[in-house]
Amino acid sequence: MKKVVLLVTLIVFAFTASFATVTAPTVASSNGMVAAVDKYAAEVGAKILEMGGNAVDAAIAVSFALGVVEPYASGLGGEGYAVITMADGSKFAIDFRSAAPMAASYEALSELGLTISKANYTPKGACVPGVLAGIKEAWLLGATLPLADLIQPAIDLARNGFIVDETFAQTTSDKYELVLENGFDFLNEGFVWEVGSTFTNPQLAETLERIKEEGIDTFYSGSLADEIEEFMIENGGFMRKSDLEMYRAIVREPLHGTYRGYDFYVPHPPVSGPQFIAVLNTLENYNLPAMSWDDPLAVHIIQQALVLGDVDRRAYISDPEFYDLPYEAFMSKEYAKTRFMAIDLSQAFDPASYYDY
Template sequence: MFNLMPRVHRAMVATPHYLASAVGSQILQQGGGAYDAAVAISAALGVVYPHMTGLGGDAFFLAYDAKTRRIEGYNGSGRAAAAATPAHFAALGADAIPYRGALAALTVPGMADAWWHAWRRGGKLAWAELLAPAIRYAEEGFPVSRNLRNWIVRDRDVLSADARMAAVYLPNGQVPREGERLVQSALAESLKLLQLEGRSAFYEGELMRELTRASERDGGLLREEDFRRHRGEWVAPISASYRGYDLYQMPPNSQGFAALLMMNMLEHTELAGIPRHSPAFYHLVTEVVKLAFAERDRYLTDPAFRQIPLEMLLSKPFAKRLFERISLQPPKAETFLSQAMGQDTAYAAVVDEEGNAVSFIQSLYFDFGAACMGGDTGIILQNRGSFFSLDPASPNVLEPRKRSFHTLMPGMVLKDGKPFLLVGTQGGEGQPQTTLSVLTGVLDYGLTIQEAIGLPRWVYGRTWGVSADTLKVEGRCGPEVAERLAAWGHRVEVLQDWDDATGQSQGILISPDGTISGAADPRGDGSAVGW
């Protein structure tokens, strides 16, 4: 199932699509650094992985600068339109924000802004060079991967409902064959405008005008002023220590603190003494997930709108109190109803020859986002805003110019002040859980990054239209594990042996001797490239 894990000494790229990995490698070998490669990879993924990400979505970057030995994050998430209020949806007779269509696309896409500022921060190459590979794949086409084709099959009805989406992804009304060339001409033209004019093309220029004209025409809420006012921001990451390592995540509105809280809880047990493939392991981590998610859902929102007690949430005593609530002897599953959320995301990582490292993640939220294009731009708009609540008691209640509770959470682990591990994954509820699986695989069980990513996975949570949570476990976990977990009170659902419902994770590990190893998830279309 695994490719040979590359081990190198100079540089490494790991992405969920082999063409994006090739782009990152190309940029580094042209003399670019990790920041350049990250932007070029991100742009390429928006073309070759359009079901997961694109120019109409958001992106978060976590970057380590080798010269200053500083780690910082860029929050590239968009804010809700000024006209986006619960009253607007009440007037339409809606008790929830729709998942698809122009009304679901009510947050400004933050991706282009994030590219621009990441490049300005640490880029070496010209801006135009970074977008050139993405433009080429959009204009000349690329072979449809198995993963993309599978998602087009799943979403055929949704894609058919939008004429522009159908024209691109269902040419002549047919699902493209695996390997068939997929051309996105309108997207290529939009990328060329961005290449020529920079960030201003998207937030002040013709792209902005076309996107907002289409929004208004189709009944959406985004207007020109929403784009003009958008600004992402450099932020200080949050961190927690774990068995001698320093774990870093993005601060709210990212859910990254949930992963740190989970690891803080696990530090109160000798995890290495619990066999990784045992029912006891899956029970423990599932109960940890439930407790962390309860705190996440209680507080997570845009910190500009509501105070979030991060000092308490990340404290060791708080984690200890939560951990002591877990029933381990005898094992007993507690009840917790999670929020249903989208899971379609792309994570990638880069380490360059100077030791700079970028861990980054991007998304349209759902598969193919809002399933509508912004006019003639070829840009698929995200439906991140559909996750806002219309309940005034919710911390994530919809408010004008507010950022939503955000699932995106790129991670980085430092040892003695230097990058040791870059990790992240696709998935909504699954992101903290798969991150936990990979982190514990490396830090507790002593596995390589490839072995850790290849471990059998679980994902706890609720899917759309289902009123109860399930604990989903890959079939490789074995029937005895599923039976024992069910006996302990878990509502178990057995997935395929290698199921992308558990996410697509990538990672790069830098050993103390300087050896760099990388891995892409065998559940996806990715690869790791190094030299």
């Protein structure tokens, strides 16, 4: 494993339809700084740095902690990407997007009289989670501390509890009916949480303890995988232990882009790394530095570039395991010039005609 890591970006997604907008806390230690969307998670990362851990160690600990303090936006059932730069300059993009179970298909849903939207928030809508597999790959690539040390802060948060903030309270309130029906234990004895209350999750603490003791593989091929399959069979879900056993996080070199002399590195499809590069390539053709951040013309240009980027994303970005799409041409400087020419500085695209472009 690498001894030192300079930078890690760990992104964890979950299965929720709405997110509150908050200012992310930042916590500094004598060995570095950690930014996370939740103060408890940021504090966990800073403590890992103080223990002598590196950025990969901190990111893994933050990921576990976020699964406790933001169960509506992260967790063991989630997915995501990590882009890592090592001290020697080597770079990795870890793809731990979730995967559909083998038994899941449009036909299977149709036979049950269901659509994808109706399968949401049910065991039939569950995908094979990738977060733990992604954490394992990141740990193998560059961590320095034992995995047990990186899980323990999350166990402590789940067992001892944390103070409910406005985002947590508002999210459970907004999704009250869904949570009441599908995740009763995330409510306060059936009621929504109030700011200042203490939330504990002893069941999650127990699960994390098992992962700490048995290793991440228990989730994909061990006793936890057996229990997941048992639950799915009892509740009509598609996922089986064989799906968990087959799951693999994918490690690639990240995609590289430039903007006005700056280098940046992004994940591969099926997420929108190429779209990010393409949009910046388009914007590079304008003298945005000469404009203020709230200049109406700057806002117009950025918005129009984002529209074109999204139109192209739908045409050029998908799962590379199933489709051979020209995303490399899509994120080229040459292609960006054609999108630059499509933007009218005097008027916005008509939303009804977006896909004519």
